[in-house]
Amino acid sequence: MGRVVTLLSDFGSRDGFVGIMKGVALAIDPALQLVDISHEIPPQAVAVGALVLRSAVPYFADGTVHLAVVDPGVGTARAPIVVRADRALLVGPDNGLLAPAVAALGGARAVHAIENPALLGQPVSATFHGRDIFAPAAAHLARGVPLASVGPPRSGLVELALPAVVVTSGAAQGAVVHVDRFGNLLTNIDRAALRGFRHPPHSVRVIEMFTVPLHATYGDVAPGELVAVWSSWGTVEIAVRDGSAAAHLGVGAGAAVAVAGG
C-alpha cells in the first residue's frame, strides 16, 4: 500500500472532477491510498476550506500528502505550490488555503513552486489545475519525488486572514467561523485564549443576546436546549442538543461570541 494522499476541494461530488483527479493520481501510482476530506467546501470559499483542512491534518500519519484545491484564481498568476511541514506535504494554490494547516503542523520547512512540466498533465488547461497540476504533483511527491524536482524554492507562502480573538483581562471575544452539518456553531476561541482567566468560565455570550451555559458534553442539558462545549476542533462550540444551534439562534459564520472569565 502506498502513501496516503488526502483530497479537499470545492468541486462537489456530481460532475466527476474529483474522480478525474484520482484517475490522474492513480495513473502515476496505482497503490496510493486516497482519502477524501471534503469536496463540499462552498464554491471559492478559501477560508472554509482552510479551516476544514486545518482541522483534519493533525490526525493523519506522518508522510501523508494533503492535496487541496479551492482556487478562485485558477489560471491566473497565483502560484501552485508544495509545502513541506514536519509531518506532511501539502499541495495546492498559494492563496491562503494551505497556511492554517501548515501552521497546525508546526510551520513550513520549505515551499516550492510546482513548475516542472515533465511532472504535470499536458497540456495544462486554464480551468482545471486540480487535474493538470495539483493531482499529478501530489502523486509524484507521494511516490518520493523530491521537492526540488517539482520546482524552485519560494521564500514563503500566502497567509490567510482569519478573524482574531481579542483577549482582555477576563474576557475573550471571538466569532463563529464555521457552521457544521448539525448546525453546531464552531468558534475561533480556543483554550489558550482563556489561559489568563482566574476562574473557569461558566457561560458564553452569542451576538450579545444569548447566554449559553458551558458544559462538558451535549448530554448535560435537556434535548432542544442550548449548550456550549469544547468542540472537536478544540474551540468553543455552541450547540442545541439533538438540534441545530444555527437554526435555533438564526446566526451563522461571523456572529460575535464572547467568553467571560472570573
Next chain:
Amino acid sequence: MGRVVTLLSDFGSRDGFVGIMKGVALAIDPALQLVDISHEIPPQAVAVGALVLRSAVPYFADGTVHLAVVDPGVGTARAPIVVRADRALLVGPDNGLLAPAVAALGGARAVHAIENPALLGQPVSATFHGRDIFAPAAAHLARGVPLASVGPPRSGLVELALPAVVVTSGAAQGAVVHVDRFGNLLTNIDRAALRGFRHPPHSVRVIEMFTVPLHATYGDVAPGELVAVWSSWGTVEIAVRDGSAAAHLGVGAGAAVAVAGG
C-alpha cells in the same frame, strides 16, 4: 491489502469529520480497505442508520469490520461497543444502531465495551467519539486485536424498536420505513410475512387510499405509473416508474401499507 472497514454515520460530507476518522484508522493500519456505506443519515436518526446498515452488511465478505456512528448520546453514559457476529465485527454506540445489522448477520456471539485507553485517541473528547473511540477501535480490531483487549464483555446490546408487521389470516399490515433517493417507499413487509397466504398477492394498499399493483419489475407498468415490487431490501416497495412515489403520493416514512392475500 488489509481488511475491509465500512463506515456509516450522520456526519455528512462537508465538514471533514469522515476524513478525520479515516486518517485516524489509517494511522493505525495504512493497508485498510475503507468503504463508505453512507454519511448522509439524517442527523441523529438512529433508526434510519440502523436500517441502511442492516441492508448493507450481508453483502460484505467475512471478516469485515463495520463502523457506525449515529450517536445523539455522544459524551453520555451510553457505551461504545464492539459486537462479534458470525461473519463480521460491528463497532459503534450501544444505542440500537447496530442491533438490526447484528440480527441480519445471525445474532451477537459476543459484545464487549470499548474501554482500553491504550487503543483510543487521547484525550478522548466529549463531542467526537467517531474520531477518538470508534475509528481507532475499528482499526485495531481490523488488524486483529482480540475483543477481550478492547474492553470487558457485556451481557447484550440495546435493541432498536422498529415498526412491526401485523400478520392476520390473509393480510399483512406494515409501514413505510425508508424513502430512498429515488422517492421509492421501502416498507417492512418481507416475504416471510406473506408465507401463510393461500394465493400470492396482486396489490398493495397505501394509507388505505391507494391500491398499487404488485409486479415483478418497474418496467411492468408505463412510465409515471405506480407499481409495487420486491425491493432490494427484500421487502415490499412502492415506486413510480421513472418517478418518485413519495412525491406522487405525498407520503413518507410511517405511512401504513397493507398487503392482502387470498
Next chain:
Amino acid sequence: MGRVVTLLSDFGSRDGFVGIMKGVALAIDPALQLVDISHEIPPQAVAVGALVLRSAVPYFADGTVHLAVVDPGVGTARAPIVVRADRALLVGPDNGLLAPAVAALGGARAVHAIENPALLGQPVSATFHGRDIFAPAAAHLARGVPLASVGPPRSGLVELALPAVVVTSGAAQGAVVHVDRFGNLLTNIDRAALRGFRHPPHSVRVIEMFTVPLHATYGDVAPGELVAVWSSWGTVEIAVRDGSAAAHLGVGAGAAVAVAGG
C-alpha cells in the same frame, strides 16, 4: 494493489446502494482500487451520466474497469453489457450510457452480454442490477476473467442521441449540455467545430441574447463578469468569474450557444 474500478451511478450517497456495490466487488477481489466518479447523476438521467463518464475515462490508466449504472430500464429487456475499448473495459446497461465514453476511448473492440449466472449475485433481483449483475461482473473482469466467460458477443451497443453542433461557414451553433456545481455552462462546441474559421473567435452568443467574450481564463475578466473559456471538457464554457453563469443568465442545459468566426 489490484486494478482500478471506477463507479458512476444515480444512486446518491444516502441509502447505502453504492457501499453495497463495493461490498459485492470487494468480496470477489479485496485488492481492487475503487474510485467514485459520481453518484449524484440526477435520477434516470442517462445523458448526464454519459457525459460525465465520457469526461472522466480518458484520465484513467490503461486497464481500468469503468462500472456505470444509470438504468431506468432495470429489470426489463435492455441488456447488461461489457464493452472492451483499447484502454479500458466498461460495464453497464446497454441504454446509451456507455457509448460516448467508449467513443472517447477509440470505439468498441468487442461487446458482450453479461449472462453467466456463475459470475452474478444470486438471486438476481428485479430492482438492483448494480448489486446483482454489474458490480460482480466488473469485479470478475478486473480480476482477469475473459469477456467470453461473461456472456456471448453482441454486434454493437446502443448509441446515445446527443445534441449536435451545426457548423456553417464561420459559425458553430451548439447548446449547453451540462451545468456544473459552480454554475458553469458546459457546451458541446469543441475546438474541432471551429477548425474552418479563418479568424479565431472572440465571443460567444448565448440564447441569442447575451454576447460573452472568449478569453484564456476566468481571471481575464473582473469578478462577477461573464466570460467564455475552453472548459476542462475541451468545449466552450460560459462562466461568471467567482460566480454562477447559470444563476446570472437564468439558463441551463439545452440553451442555444453560438460561436461566430471570421
